[in-house]
Amino acid sequence: MGTDKNVALPKDYSEIAEELEAAYWVPFIRTPFKGLDEIEEKSKYDCPELHQAFSAFNSNIKAAKDLLEFPYLLLIPFLPDVRTQIQVSPPGITEVDDSDLSEEQEARAIDLVTVALKASKGPLLEKKSELQRLLHQACILIWSALETFSKQIFIASLNQRPALLTAILKSQELKERFSISNNTWANLLQTHDFDLKGKLGTIIAANRDFSSPQLLRDLFPVMFNGMSTIGFPHSDSQQDTLWKLGQRRHLIAHRCGIVDQDYLDKTHDDSQVIGKLLNLRGRDLGEAMRATAGFAILLYGNARYCWR
Secondary structure, X not given: OXXXXXXXXXXXXXXXXXXXXXXXXXXXXXXXXXXXXXXXXXXXXXXXXXXXXXXHHHHHHHHHHHHHHHHHHHHHHHOHHHHOOOOOOOOOOOOOOOOOOOHHHHHHHHHHHXXXXXXXXXXXXXXHHHHHHHHHHHHHHHHHHHHHHHHHHHXXXXXXXXXXXXXXXXXXXXXXXXXXXXXXXXXXHHHOOOXXXXXXXXHHHOOOOOOXXXXXXXXXXXXXXXXXXXXXXXXXXXXXXXXXXXXXXXXXXXXXXXXXXXXXXXXOOOOOOOOOEOXXXXXXXXXXXXXXXXXXXXXXXXXXXXXX
């Protein structure tokens, strides 16, 4: 279901979802996609300079959802109870346009999802270990969406407002990441015919790695400090979710998801065991998508002031 409404879920759905979420992702009612779609559409007119970046972020987050939905789509043809009841079009059971749904249609859609979950529970729980790898890949997709969007926001904002670099270079932690030597500056000036207008962000971000959770936590509150009326930081729970997401992405990308002491020290994730495969739950991915969407909206809201 793709709705942000406070819909009363049938008991069967809640019970099945609770059991399945310990093993794998399940279609959930409260998603960030409706809000992201609305901002993407509004950005065409509100800040067209950032529209393409926000549109790409929205598409990349949905790609993670589509990946997680894939096992359900594979199972549907082999589940007679579901096949006889589901009357919705592809791509799947969770993507329902609820903008014009009547209460009866909405209740029907929820019933269909409930039937699909009930029929899928056995096969999904039996494949828990194999499905962990899908959760891992979705984790990488979600973080990559945020990482790419953050870098694009950094480049576009600094290209438009070069003065933002002043605050960055006043921060000791950020200065070490973004400073450029005098010799390099001399070469850059010559390369660009001594005209860096509209190019500073592109130059500073070249070959810079934006995958660090610490960098994304530190950079934008400093960069946008005092410029807009939205401000940072975001909530503690959102920060914690994004921090764990970034550390999990690092563990999956660099250690094939095998938990080590460094991961435990940085996350205090006492649900994991050193030497074992990182164990993710369905709700971990749901929380990650919502926190990532919230952070991206916050970034967009701040960055758009560069064009005011």
